Amino acid sequence: MPLSIHQASVPVFVTMLSNVKNWLDKAAAQQAEGTLMEARLIADMHPLPRQLQMASDTAKGAVARLAGAEAPAMPDTEASFAELKERCDKTIAFLQSVDVAALDAGADREIVLTFPSGAGMRFDGVTYLIGYVLPNFYFHVSMIYAILRAQGVQVGKPDYLAHLAPNRFSAPA
Numbered sequence: 001m002p003l004s005i006h007q008a009s010v011p012v013f014v015t016m017l018s019n020v021k022n023w024l025d026k027a028a029a030q031q032a033e034g035t036l037m038e039a040r041l042i043a044d045m046h047p048l049p050r051q052l053q054m055a056s057d058t059a060k061g062a063v064a065r066l067a068g069a070e071a072p073a074m075p076d077t078e079a080s081f082a083e084l085k086e087r088c089d090k091t092i093a094f095l096q097s098v099d100v101a102a103l104d105a106g107a108d109r110e111i112v113l114t115f116p117s118g119a120g121m122r123f124d125g126v127t128y129l130i131g132y133v134l135p136n137f138y139f140h141v142s143m144i145y146a147i148l149r150a151q152g153v154q155v156g157k158p159d160y161l162a163h164l165a166p167n168r169f170s171a172p173a
Helices: 005-030 033-038 048-067 081-097 100-108 125-150 162-167
Strands: 110-114 120-124
Touching: 005 033, 005 048, 005 081, 005 100, 005 125, 005 162, 033 048, 033 081, 048 081, 048 100, 048 125, 100 125, 110 125, 120 125
Parallel strands: none
Antiparallel strands: 110 120
């Protein structure tokens, strides 16, 4: 059975945004929130809140474009972990509200992106999701993880892959 656009997008986004919420909880228990809200990996990269906003925008924008729907507007004004987690929740709620059939119909939809510079890109739905959206989404999620790690927050690969915990098993004796 082929993988559908829905299967390759919504569960992926929901899983990772849920993991990010858990990382923020761990971070809040270990470090000063104000410092982490301003943290970035290097001077010319976006700070933690902007990385989360961009991951959110990537997920909701992609699903909306592929489904032929309108993504909810979310102003980039989050100033606390609670507000960042709320943005994750709003993004997840939108993703889960999109009609699965409409989303899957986006496989052949033409997607045109126009950047502020005026340059743009044109894709079919599958290429857009696999070649552009998923790498972009994972980039921003990975930057959130890396920023937290660089600031001394004790998160590790099991936190990044926490959604796989139900599939763990003990090695044979």
